[in-house]
Structures are given as C-alpha cells and as structure tokens.
Amino acid sequence: MKAKELLKKVGIALDFDFEVNEIQMDSRLVQKNDIFVALHGSLSDGHDFVASAIEKGAKLIISEREIEGIATIVNADAYYIMGELAYFFYGQPSDHLSFIGVTGTNGKTSITTLLYQCLIKQNEKCCVFGTNGLYYRNGCISLDNTTPDPLILMRCLKKMLDVGIKTVIMEVSSHALILDRVRHVQFDIAIFTNLTQDHLDFHKDMKDYFNAKAILFKNLKSTATAIINFDDEYGKQLPALTKANVYSYSIHEPSTVQAMNVRLDLYTTSFDIDGYQVKNQLLSMANIYNCLAIYCTMQVLGYRQTEIVELLNQVTCIRGRLEKVYSQDYVAIVDYAHSPGGIINILSFLNELKKNRIITVLGCGGNRDKSKRAIMANLACQHSDIAILTSDNPRMEDPNAILADMTNGLNYSNYYVIVNRREAIKKAIEMARKDDIIAVLGKGHEDYQIIGAKKIHFSDKEEILKAIEGS
Numbered sequence: 001m002k003a004k005e006l007l008k009k010v011g012i013a014l015d016f017d018f019e020v021n022e023i024q025m026d027s028r029l030v031q032k033n034d035i036f037v038a039l040h041g042s043l044s045d046g047h048d049f050v051a052s053a054i055e056k057g058a059k060l061i062i063s064e065r066e067i068e069g070i071a072t073i074v075n076a077d078a079y080y081i082m083g084e085l086a087y088f089f090y091g092q093p094s095d096h097l098s099f100i101g102v103t104g105t106n107g108k109t110s111i112t113t114l115l116y117q118c119l120i121k122q123n124e125k126c127c128v129f130g131t132n133g134l135y136y137r138n139g140c141i142s143l144d145n146t147t148p149d150p151l152i153l154m155r156c157l158k159k160m161l162d163v164g165i166k167t168v169i170m171e172v173s174s175h176a177l178i179l180d181r182v183r184h185v186q187f188d189i190a191i192f193t194n195l196t197q198d199h200l201d202f203h204k205d206m207k208d209y210f211n212a213k214a215i216l217f218k219n220l221k222s223t224a225t226a227i228i229n230f231d232d233e234y235g236k237q238l239p240a241l242t243k244a245n246v247y248s249y250s251i252h253e254p255s256t257v258q259a260m261n262v263r264l265d266l267y268t269t270s271f272d273i274d275g276y277q278v279k280n281q282l283l284s285m286a287n288i289y290n291c292l293a294i295y296c297t298m299q300v301l302g303y304r305q306t307e308i309v310e311l312l313n314q315v316t317c318i319r320g321r322l323e324k325v326y327s328q329d330y331v332a333i334v335d336y337a338h339s340p341g342g343i344i345n346i347l348s349f350l351n352e353l354k355k356n357r358i359i360t361v362l363g364c365g366g367n368r369d370k371s372k373r374a375i376m377a378n379l380a381c382q383h384s385d386i387a388i389l390t391s392d393n394p395r396m397e398d399p400n401a402i403l404a405d406m407t408n409g410l411n412y413s414n415y416y417v418i419v420n421r422r423e424a425i426k427k428a429i430e431m432a433r434k435d436d437i438i439a440v441l442g443k444g445h446e447d448y449q450i451i452g453a454k455k456i457h458f459s460d461k462e463e464i465l466k467a468i469e470g471s
Helices: 003-009 046-055 078-089 108-121 150-162 174-178 206-218 285-300 305-314 340-353 370-382 399-407 421-431 460-470
Strands: 035-038 060-063 098-103 126-130 133-136 139-141 167-171 189-192 225-229 245-250 260-264 269-273 276-280 323-327 331-335 358-364 386-391 415-417 437-441 448-451 454-457
Touching: 003 078, 035 046, 035 078, 046 060, 060 078, 078 150, 098 108, 098 206, 108 126, 108 167, 108 285, 108 305, 126 150, 133 150, 174 206, 189 206, 189 285, 225 285, 245 285, 260 285, 260 340, 269 285, 276 285, 276 305, 285 305, 285 340, 323 460, 331 460, 340 358, 340 370, 340 437, 358 370, 358 399, 358 421, 370 386, 370 399, 370 415, 386 399, 386 421, 399 415, 421 437, 421 460, 437 460
Parallel strands: 035 060, 098 167, 098 189, 126 167, 189 225, 225 245, 331 437, 358 386, 358 437, 386 415
Antiparallel strands: 126 133, 133 139, 260 269, 269 276, 323 331, 448 454
C-alpha cells in the first residue's frame, strides 16, 4: 500500500510517497521502506532507537514527541495511530472473522483451550489468542501479551485469514480493554468467568478493575451474545450494562444453564446438565464452571445438546492447569493460580479430597500488585498443612523484599521461606509422605523465571521430576 493512501485513512497528510513494506515498533525488525512508530514503553523508550530505525531503512517515523535533528510525524497518541495504521495496512482483517472473547480473573486460558479442543473436533477453522500464544491447527506463534497490542493483533489476524481461519477465540485481558487493543474487533460472543483481586498495580481498585472488564460487554452489539457466570457477584451486574442477548450459567444461582449432582475426585469430575451427564478428567469446581461456559457457547453456535455433552466428555487436561506431574505414593500438581481467587479455588478443591497433608509452594511476582502478597501467603497457610513461600518472576524487585511483603503480619507458623524456587520445590518433595498432595502454584505452564530483565529457563514440572529422581 502507498504511504499517502495509508496515512490519509488515519487523517494524516503526507507530502511524499513510497510503497510501505511494514509497520514496526521494534527497531530491531525494521527493514527498507518500513514505517517506524516510536513509543515510550515500560522498559524502554522507542524514541531512543529512531536513528537506528532510519539507518536500517525506515522511510517514515511517527513519534510521541519531537526528536532533535530528525523529521518525524509527531502525535501524542502515536499508539492509537499505530493501531489505525495496522488495521488498514493489513486489509481490515478483523472485519472478515468471527470472534469469541473470554474475560475474567480466572478461567480464561482453560475456557479458550477447551473450546478450541471442541471446535477443532468439529472441523471448525479456528485459532486461539491467549496466555499460551496464538495457536491453530498447523502452527503456533509466541506472544508477549495475553491479548496482543493492535499492531501484532492485526498482523496475526491477517495471517489467520490467509491460512483459512474463520473463528478467533481470544482471551481478553483488562489491560487490553483499557488500552483499546481490541477496538477494531466486534465480538460475536463474550464470556465472563469471575472477578477476584488481581492487577491492582494497574487498576486503582476492584471497581476500576470491574469497569475495565465491563467494557467488553458494553461494546457488544444487540446481535451478539453475553455468556455470564451468575454465581459471581460481579457477573450479576453485567446484564444491565450490555445490549447483547444474555446466557447465564451457574452451579448455585438460578440461570439459563445450571450444573446439578456435582461429583469430584482427584481423577474425574462429573455433573448433570439439562438431563445429561458430563464426565471427564478435568479436575476441580473451577472446571465445572469452564465446562458450563463452553456448553452455553456451543449452544449459541448452533450445536445440539447431545453433541456438546459428547465433546465435553472427551476434553483433555490443560497444560499447567491442575496438571498432575506425579501420582504414585503421593500426588504432585502444578497450577497457574497466581491470584487470591485462584488459590482459594485450587486449595479448597484439594482440601475436599485430601487423605493426608497439603504442601503448597507459592510465590508472588515482582513489579506487580503488592497488596495481594500478604493475602496470598495467608491463604496458602490457612488452606495448607505446610506452605513454602518462595520466588515467582521477581523481575526488577529484590526477591527478599517480595517475601517480606508476603510474610508481613502473617499469623501462622506452618510455613517456610525459601527464596530459591528450585530449592523450595525440592524441600516440598523431600517432605512428602504417603497420600500427601504437593501443590506448586503460580507458574503452571510457564517454562521461565523473569529475574531482572532476563528470562531464564525454569519449569516447575521439570523441577518436581528432578527432585523426585534425586530423592
């Protein structure tokens, strides 16, 4: 596309022209005839790399501020301009796809993954954007954010169109909604899971956090469908905020779809829905809610009840979500739970099933919501026989300072503090007795630790197995 034509679409007049090769916000990726958008980020400032981008062949610079000695198009909202440019440059790809969005504190990855499993078995041409990256039948692309920024999103959507994808399943984070990353996406179905304390480093309070999530539902068209967990107090507020058709699901409250006769153990979960029994290997009450959300979604998509139940009976466990790593004389699991609500869900379920002790390994992330640290440590001690408090992506913070926040005012004696996560996991395995449950929480599927600005390979699952082999 010609630069003049592209810039005109976003209200910018250009007095010269060239064939645009790409739009970039990472100077390392710039090639000849690219447009480089300089943005001030949390870790680096794109304005510092403008000269490098020009040297690599950038033909046009869009920046948030003037740069001495360099001609740029200056716009205070260069991030917004970048999103608009991407939308038009890649041929408005979001206009040609159907979208299913999932938001909430817990359950987003599980629902999107399980829904993808169901739709793929029905030969639907679909993909998933989320915590585990962008994946589809023939490939996977890693992503830096759960919901990508508008440039990466439009670029990926164009690729999905090119490979024949029709339906996009997307985790929609509160950050993405506040930062307007999905402004060119019209969701046909939006799912709300739950809301518990998280991300209060970004949102000023729970009301602000809820209002961010509510943006997804406020923006739905009247022809769209909102699928809402009615057992969640925040979920009950959403029908009044949306023009869309509302489906509700629950275990306790009256709703469109309700689970009955719930039965749980460490190997299977079963419940009745609309007179049919669902039975699969997913564990915990949280996964019943996930299955209910999927059941509603599949109904909206036009599938019969018998088809949906059969698909739900076939879904398999999700990597890093209540994943059993070892289950012989004792059980060791990993889970991504990293918020107070997630921890309560996991440990409440394990307490209902335990035959002996629960030993929990838990850390809190650096440069994230500090107010939840003591809460999470308190919950781990309250709902475990032994808690081992450790590091989890300390980032730019001192791990000892994070642990000091976690133990501040902690009125329990059933815990250890071990800064090194590898040693913490090893300690839990060394302590294990017959019929114990070891729960290593916080990282789940992640295979790294972020220490300082570096990502270092680290897998809870691998560390558990190494500790077992060495014990």
